Amino acid sequence: MKRFFTRHGIIILSAAAAVAVILALVSFFSSNTDLLTNIVNTVSSPFRSAASSVSGWFEGQLRYREEFDALKEENQALREQIAQMEEDLRQAQEDSQENERLRQLLNLQEQERSFTYRIAKVTQQDSSNWSAVLTLGVGADQEVEIGDCVVTETHQLVGVITDVGSNWSSCTTLIDTDFSIGAAIFRTGDAGLAQGDFNQMQEGLLHLNYLDADAAPQVGDLVVTSGVGGYYPDQLVIGRVQEVMTDDDGLAQYAVLAPAADLDALQQVFIITDFTIVE
Amino acid sequence: MPKRYLVFKWAVYGLATLALVFLSSLLLGRLTIGGVHFLLLPMFVGVVASYEGSLASPIFALAFGFLCDLGGAGPLPGFYTFALTLAALIAALLAENLFSPGFLCSLVSTAVCYLICGLGRCLVHVSDGAALPTVLLLAAREFLISLPLLLAVFPLYRWLHRKTTVDY
Numbered sequence: 001m002k003r004f005f006t007r008h009g010i011i012i013l014s015a016a017a018a019v020a021v022i023l024a025l026v027s028f029f030s031s032n033t034d035l036l037t038n039i040v041n042t043v044s045s046p047f048r049s050a051a052s053s054v055s056g057w058f059e060g061q062l063r064y065r066e067e068f069d070a071l072k073e074e075n076q077a078l079r080e081q082i083a084q085m086e087e088d089l090r091q092a093q094e095d096s097q098e099n100e101r102l103r104q105l106l107n108l109q110e111q112e113r114s115f116t117y118r119i120a121k122v123t124q125q126d127s128s129n130w131s132a133v134l135t136l137g138v139g140a141d142q143e144v145e146i147g148d149c150v151v152t153e154t155h156q157l158v159g160v161i162t163d164v165g166s167n168w169s170s171c172t173t174l175i176d177t178d179f180s181i182g183a184a185i186f187r188t189g190d191a192g193l194a195q196g197d198f199n200q201m202q203e204g205l206l207h208l209n210y211l212d213a214d215a216a217p218q219v220g221d222l223v224v225t226s227g228v229g230g231y232y233p234d235q236l237v238i239g240r241v242q243e244v245m246t247d248d249d250g251l252a253q254y255a256v257l258a259p260a261a262d263l264d265a266l267q268q269v270f271i272i273t274d275f276t277i278v279e
Numbered sequence: 280m281p282k283r284y285l286v287f288k289w290a291v292y293g294l295a296t297l298a299l300v301f302l303s304s305l306l307l308g309r310l311t312i313g314g315v316h317f318l319l320l321p322m323f324v325g326v327v328a329s330y331e332g333s334l335a336s337p338i339f340a341l342a343f344g345f346l347c348d349l350g351g352a353g354p355l356p357g358f359y360t361f362a363l364t365l366a367a368l369i370a371a372l373l374a375e376n377l378f379s380p381g382f383l384c385s386l387v388s389t390a391v392c393y394l395i396c397g398l399g400r401c402l403v404h405v406s407d408g409a410a411l412p413t414v415l416l417l418a419a420r421e422f423l424i425s426l427p428l429l430l431a432v433f434p435l436y437r438w439l440h441r442k443t444t445v446d447y
Contacts, residue, residue, distance in 0.1 A: 009368055012337045016364035019341065020357025023348055027356035040349040051305040059309050127308045127316045129421055130354055130400055163351070170351065177407060198409035202314050202417070264309075 038165040045168045049123040116274035122266050132176040139165045149272045156261040157236040158269050175201050184226040190215035191226050194238050208255040217241050217255045233275045288443040296323050312424045321396045324363050325389030330440040333371035340367030354403045362399045366392040385433050393422040
């Protein structure tokens with residue numbers, strides 16, 4: 001055994017270490033996806049897509065039976081919610097008209113929110129226990145770029161594009177430990193940083209950190225992106241406060257958030273490739 | 280041993296392993312037990328190491344780990360290239376010196392591969408701020424729920440080994 005380690009073993013391990021270091025260096029120094037990674041992912045993309053379709057179909061069949069009763073209850077709750085929202089909408093329309101009149105009176109610029117979307121199929125749900133990344137079936141060929149936000153059809157934030165190949169891209173979801181985005185509590189406007197946390201990733205939750213000392217988050221508060229800096233759009237729904245906690249040192253508080261988007265059931269998402277917001 | 284035979288043998292191993300990766304993502308990709316996904320990459324390397332010895336299996340592990348890293352499976356670039364090669368080397372040495380090829384040998388070899396990959400993962404995530412008990416528990420659960428699948432993976436590689444091994 002000793003002889004082996006002095007000959008073949010050391011050589012093979014050195015080769016592995018050298019390859020690992022080269023991969024790390026290439027990843028560190030290149031802003032885009034390297035050629036080999038792009039080739040491997042481009043070739044495997046159709047297989048991922050096929051696997052995703054098949055497993056998604058089976059999952060759908062299983063869920064259909066399991067969730068039938070739950071869906072009936074949810075349907076009833078949603079009907080009540082729609083009634084309440086219709087009332088809110090009527091009020092909002094009146095407020096909007098009043099707002100428009102006041103803007104004209106003050107000669108302010110018209111508000112504008114426009115987004116350019118790219119529809120993407122989720123070709124692979126992350127099957128790792130250590131990260132929460134989705135592989136999407138569109139890439140640089142479809143003008144997707146690193147840093148683009150990924151949302152559901154109702155503007156619930158799913159994550160951010162962190163890797164792009166020619167016909168695929170990786171979306172780091174908001175529960176992943178590498179995820180971080182400026183956020184605000186919708187009710188109070190208190191700003192913080194929504195970040196994935198490894199200890200809570202398994203439960204599908206994330207943290208709202210760096211809240212102001214006088215912030216008063218409450219359970220159920222809606223949390224949205226703050227859009228500070230203009231890099232990401234604001235008002236994308238991140239989730240709701242599930243719990244308010246205090247740091248180990250007892251000096252700062254943070255909130256535990258439940259994402260609004262159902263990350264396990266996503267089959268199609270929307271990538272915001274461009275946006276214009278004028279407040 | 281003729282070079283042509285070696286190429287054929289490892290091409291068969293490679294294709295079988297890629298097919299297993301595809302099948303596992305098809306059948307197990309969205310399946311969790313207690314919220315934990317299956318992880319089979321160290322198992323493939325562990326079983327191959329138990330049959331193919333301490334020279335060939337680390338080279339196989341190096342190539343397989345490299346592909347895994349290019350596919351974005353590891354926590355760091357190059358993680359699986361190094362971790363799987365080291366795991367295959369140690370597992371194969373143990374298998375060669377302490378056991379005769381068989382299920383028990385593959386079991387021990389697989390456990391060694393999970394241990395090394397798991398410890399590597401833990402190291403990466405603890406240095407990133409995760410709590411040590413959480414990552415250790417996750418690695419242990421991942422190993423325990425994946426281990427029963429050795430009953431399916433082991434016979435396939437044993438069959439491949441028998442079909443592709445010729446005495447010269």
